[in-house]
Amino acid sequence: MFQDISFHLESGSALVVTGANGIGKSSLLRTLAGLVPLAGGTLRLDGGEEDRATFEHAHYFGHQNAVKPSLSVLENLEFWMSFTNAVQTPDYEGAEILPRQALDTLGIAHTCDLPAGFLSAGQTRRLAMARLLVTARPVWLMDEPTSALDTASEKQLLGLMNAHLASGGMIITATHTDLALTSTQTLNLQASDAATQTIGDAFS
Amino acid sequence: MFQDISFHLESGSALVVTGANGIGKSSLLRTLAGLVPLAGGTLRLDGGEEDRATFEHAHYFGHQNAVKPSLSVLENLEFWMSFTNAVQTPDYEGAEILPRQALDTLGIAHTCDLPAGFLSAGQTRRLAMARLLVTARPVWLMDEPTSALDTASEKQLLGLMNAHLASGGMIITATHTDLALTSTQTLNLQASDAATQTIGDAFS
Amino acid sequence: MSIWDYANPTRFLRLVQVVLPWLTGLCVIAFAAGLYMSFFVAPEDYQQGDTVRIMYIHVPAAWLAMMCYSIMALSSLGTLVWKHPLADVSAKCAAPIGAAFTFMALVTGSLWGKPMWGTYWVWDARLTSVLVLLIMYLGLMTLWRTMEDPIRAGKAAAILTLVGALNLPIIKFSVDWWNTLHQPASVMRAGGPTIHPDILWPLLVMAIAFTLLFFVLHLMAMRNEILRRRVRSLRLRAAGAAQPGTVANATQPAE
Amino acid sequence: MSSWALTLFKRDLRLSVRVGGSAMVGVLFFLAVVTVIPFGVGPDLNLLSRIGPAILWIGALLATLLGLDRLFQADRDDGTLDLMLMAGRPLELVVLIKCLAHWVATGLPLVIAAPMLAIFLNLEPAAMGAVTVTLLAGTPALTLIGAIGASLTVSLRRGGLLLAVLVVPLAIPVLIFGVSAADAAIHDPVPFLTPFLILCALSLIAAVIGPVASAAALRFAAD
Amino acid sequence: MSSWALTLFKRDLRLSVRVGGSAMVGVLFFLAVVTVIPFGVGPDLNLLSRIGPAILWIGALLATLLGLDRLFQADRDDGTLDLMLMAGRPLELVVLIKCLAHWVATGLPLVIAAPMLAIFLNLEPAAMGAVTVTLLAGTPALTLIGAIGASLTVSLRRGGLLLAVLVVPLAIPVLIFGVSAADAAIHDPVPFLTPFLILCALSLIAAVIGPVASAAALRFAAD
């Protein structure tokens, strides 16, 4: 699907992927997340745990929130905390925080015991975000993280992303808007890279 | 759910509904579309056809595209053209255009005979938009119309919306971004209107 | 030259073009010989009369029904383990042919059963296994049909095929058990290992003819499937290709 | 009405026949049920031919009801249902046409497959014909009654089983008269026509109640 | 492993108890099937008690298979599945635990309901016990085999029927040995233990093949 994409990301900095609709931003992120098999090329994380795949060092924050409406907000979060394996790298010193604390940081602590189905779209999104705070993983893959958020929440999200960068994490994010991140690199996908090769499989 | 909302819209002008996440923008639009019953208050369209409900004068352009992936692009559009009843009001002189023309205007005429499942998110959105062009209805209800569109497509969409206003139509749209529409009124929903009454049912 | 050289569909198509006419010719000759032998050379059965000639269709069809599944299982291994790009094409194309042979075995068997047992169908272990095999073929075909993306459908079907292959012995065993438990109504003892050469030869020739028929149909179906996938990818590309053009369009004010 | 109704009918038919459609699956399920029952009951042909009409009817009942879960849900999931409610067409008629298209795509194949499956159950030609005719008269009723369940469960994500549970009690009369009519045709003493006419009447009643009830349910499901 | 596995198990159990009581729906469907069959077959009590174990087993088979369609689909629809694949836990084990939770929530209620339904079918106490014990040993196999179908159809919007069609052939051995064991307990001559042990063996085999195959299918479904 892609041709000639290569980038190198230092810990503590962010990569912003931009490009037109359907150019392949989401696909790139899903490939990095190990959800789409890599057709060719290599993916390497220096200093990662040897016996773990690259994608196990990453959090994926996509369009879907992975929130069960019938479980309470806290139950949702606690499940992900216990289920997701935390991974440490030497460069990354992000701390894990407790679920209640995370909810507090994101301003939805008062909904703790409500079923998650009662939350609005923006609140659900914040709950999904809390997942990234309770398990430490150095890489955050974020697909249009600010979609469905209002201006205030967007600012708060950017604050969290910057804090993650400050503690030595990496962020790779696809977006259509400008994000005020501290140290960024930009990867602009062009039609020649992707659109014409959309289905470059063995049959063409 | 709402309290004290009232507005009056002239034909040829647009109402932009803004407000924080979860304040009830989408709910307001769905109420106007007749998809959520009106708990109280009145809704009136001057000069509409007498024997038709208000919502039958309106197109609803929501988050979902109502596009069937296994039908071809043209089949999708033709179905909606034949199924949706066109409605005329004296003030509105928008013309219906043919499906192929509509697809051409939106720049996806070349995909005419392809299954709609082959389209990208942005293209699918444009196909959904084409539905509004092939059947004339004076009111357009649009929920975050620019979501998932890149800058170029967004501009094109605004062009179409302005053309609709110019021919005497009305637009009511909820959005988080600024839209460059010709004659707009803004309705800013505030927490006191809605959020505190989110569950203002008979038990409160 | 190894099979890997034909991983390239283009080269495979060229091979098919060369081989197919010869194979078709052989198939026609084998059928001519087989049909002649089974209708004019082979003797009538002293009990069954001319109906015994159904056997020359029925038995090869039944054999082919089973062989087809083995080929699909092998192709599924090809898809999942060796990741051969043609393997899932091969599996997908073998399924309808296998289903057709299975159906043919069922129909000819039933037609034969009427004069033999007085009924078209008994729940005999062997017949029942064939029926279950037919359901498995049809289920696989439906799985392929309901999935839009051929690659993903191929992988899903490969898993199901392999699980089915693991299960077939268990199914056979349990159906046998079920049947003996209820005292077999089976009458199918006609053949047995001691077949007279006069019967055996036509049968073998027909079996070869059926096998050739399978390969002819399979290759033709694979060729069609490859072309179909090319059309699909061309159309997908056509959908995406004009995107830059659209952007150019959009700069003009839309009326 | 003609033009839009025809378009809707053709669209629904196309959707079920195209890739990803479900026309074949119902027949296969029918075949699977009919094959599985002898494994439980045993291969005794006399017993099987005695309960054959019942097996066929129960198989058709299950295949029809379980195949109905996507009748409205597919349209709801992608927002089509909202637009249909706003289109300004009488919803009862829309439901009726959708049911008709669904029956042609999935019910009719069941009826056509029934004689073939009857062979496995050792039914006589007369019984075969009787079962087929009663299915032809009765499966539309099942689809129309099932539509009520389909619209009730449309907002719940787990249609399948729940739908069947809701609708089975309503469908039992159809089953009873269908099987009795088929049995009557086999064993002379009982007249065939009485239960058969009742079956047809049930189908007609269902053609009224089904669309009205499920249109009402769909209107509520929208909010 | 203990901690996360237990959390997963509890979560799945909670979800199936909270969401619309899927346990209840399964049992109700079981009840519906078992009550519908006498309407078709006729009220002959001898016949019913003869085919009673078969009816119960077929009902349980259908209820189990048809209730499995949301096993992975709910998780896929809201993006949970993607995150599970990335969580760094062995997927086979995840599948096994999910199956276990699903069986406890929906299979176990079927087993518990079986003796009650057996009364409708005029089964003797011995037969009742035999059917219940065989169901207890056999339904886990059905869930585990069904999980393969559930993961194969996870990306399709219409799991239900297709899942059943794909899985029924694989489930036939379980049905055969379940019914034979139950029958054996009723009619003395045949030994009960042989088919029952085979049934248990089938459950164990399914506990290996099921998770492995469906984990593979889920991995492929993600892209």
Ligand code: HEM
């Ligand atoms: C629908 C009904 C029937 C089905 C599905 C069926 C299926 C099969 C199958 C699968 C085989 C291949 C077995 C093997 O090679 O191991 C076979 C072989 C054979 N069948 Fe049938 N059969 C049917 C009816 C009959 C009838 C009515 C007769 C005649 C009495 C018959 C006679 C034979 C003979 C003679 C062979 C070859 C002998 C052998 O390979 O053991 N079949 N059949």
Ligand SMILES: Nc1ncnc2c1ncn2[C@@H]1O[C@H](COP(=O)(O)OP(=O)(O)OP(=O)(O)O)[C@@H](O)[C@H]1O
């Ligand atoms: N499952 C799929 N099968 C086939 N093609 C796909 C699939 N998913 C995406 N595509 C194609 O891949 C291309 C890239 O899609 P992707 O979602 O990555 O775009 P994007 O850059 O994220 O666009 P957007 O800005 O709309 O989010 C599109 O052309 C799309 O048609």
Ligand SMILES: Nc1ncnc2c1ncn2[C@@H]1O[C@H](COP(=O)(O)OP(=O)(O)OP(=O)(O)O)[C@@H](O)[C@H]1O
């Ligand atoms: N089906 C529903 N049942 C109960 N409450 C609902 C339902 N749908 C929405 N709500 C509630 O109604 C409120 C308004 O939601 P709505 O989707 O209209 O917000 P919005 O202004 O469109 O927000 P956003 O900017 O996130 O799109 C929210 O608090 C939400 O929790």
Ligand SMILES: [Mg+2]
């Ligand atoms: Mg994207």
Ligand SMILES: [Mg+2]
């Ligand atoms: Mg909204």
